Amino acid sequence: MIRIHRVDLPESLARDLARRTGGLSAQKADAHRARAAWKSAKTTRSRLTGHLVEMATGVSRCMYCGDSLGAAIDHFEPLHETPLRAFDWLNHLLACTHCNSHGKRDRFPRDAVGAPLLIDPSSTDPADHLWLSLTGGAYEPLTPRGEATIAVFGLNRADLVMGRRAAFTRTKCMLRELGRCAREEAGEIRSSLSAQPFADVLAAMITASRLANPPAFLGGPEVVAALRAYEHGS
Numbered sequence: 572m573i574r575i576h577r578v579d580l581p582e583s584l585a586r587d588l589a590r591r592t593g594g595l596s597a598q599k600a601d602a603h604r605a606r607a608a609w610k611s612a613k614t615t616r617s618r619l620t621g622h623l624v625e626m627a628t629g630v631s632r633c634m635y636c637g638d639s640l641g642a643a644i645d646h647f648e649p650l651h652e653t654p655l656r657a658f659d660w661l662n663h664l665l666a667c668t669h670c671n672s673h674g675k676r677d678r679f680p681r682d683a684v685g686a687p688l689l690i691d692p693s694s695t696d697p698a699d700h701l702w703l704s705l706t707g708g709a710y711e712p713l714t715p716r717g718e719a720t721i722a723v724f725g726l727n728r729a730d731l732v733m734g735r736r737a738a739f740t741r742t743k744c745m746l747r748e749l750g751r752c753a754r755e756e757a758g759e760i761r762s763s764l765s766a767q768p769f770a771d772v773l774a775a776m777i778t779a780s781r782l783a784n785p786p787a788f789l790g791g792p793e794v795v796a797a798l799r800a801y802e803h804g805s
């Protein structure tokens with residue numbers, strides 16, 4: 572999971588959301604009504620999906636696991652708790668079926684004072700709560716929020732751990748190639764790097780490359796130099 576930067580919506584869509592929220596509020600809508608209103612707002616949902624795809628990593632990847640295709644809009648705060656946030660842009664994230672329907676469902680743990688424990692990657696930097704082991708492929712929690720996020724989304728399930736390890740190996744090869752290839756090819760390799768699933772692996776590699784003494788497992792000076800060049804777009 573990595574930080575997602577939320578885009579501003581066009582005015583017409585922002586007005587549409589405000590109007591729909593006003594409607595739910597006037598009805599004092601419960602979760603059932605909010606869900607029905609959400610389901611019937613097909614055009615609005617389709618426009619929102621377009622903006623979420625623009626924000627997602629890789630090719631429309633899930634904003635929680637970074638692996639599978641983001642298939643649906645997830646209400647970060649579930650509608651059964653906050654039905655009036657059905658059309659709140661700040662409550663919308665793109666999620667895959669596994670994270671949305673099998674992992675999170677309606678689970679939304681809170682701490683002792685009622686603050687959400689799950690990480691919303693569009694408002695919080697996941698790196699403050701989660702640490703990714705590049706060699707092992709698994710996440711380790713740095714905080715109780717990290718712990719809850721790993722548990723609810725199943726971030727350490729076997730397929731994700733294997734996928735991150737494979738992405739680490741693949742990314743090292745691509746970065747070595749980036750350091751050696753002709754200028755014309757570099758653009759294609761950069762595009763491929765940013766289109767890959769598991770953007771968290773490349774992000775963790777960039778973070779490690781910034782250290783005064785980057786760890787040897789990154790693949791040596793050639794890979795570190797390519798990471799720094801990739802980060803600075805040179």
Ligand SMILES: [Zn+2]
Nearest residue numbers: 633636667670
């Ligand atoms: Zn997912």
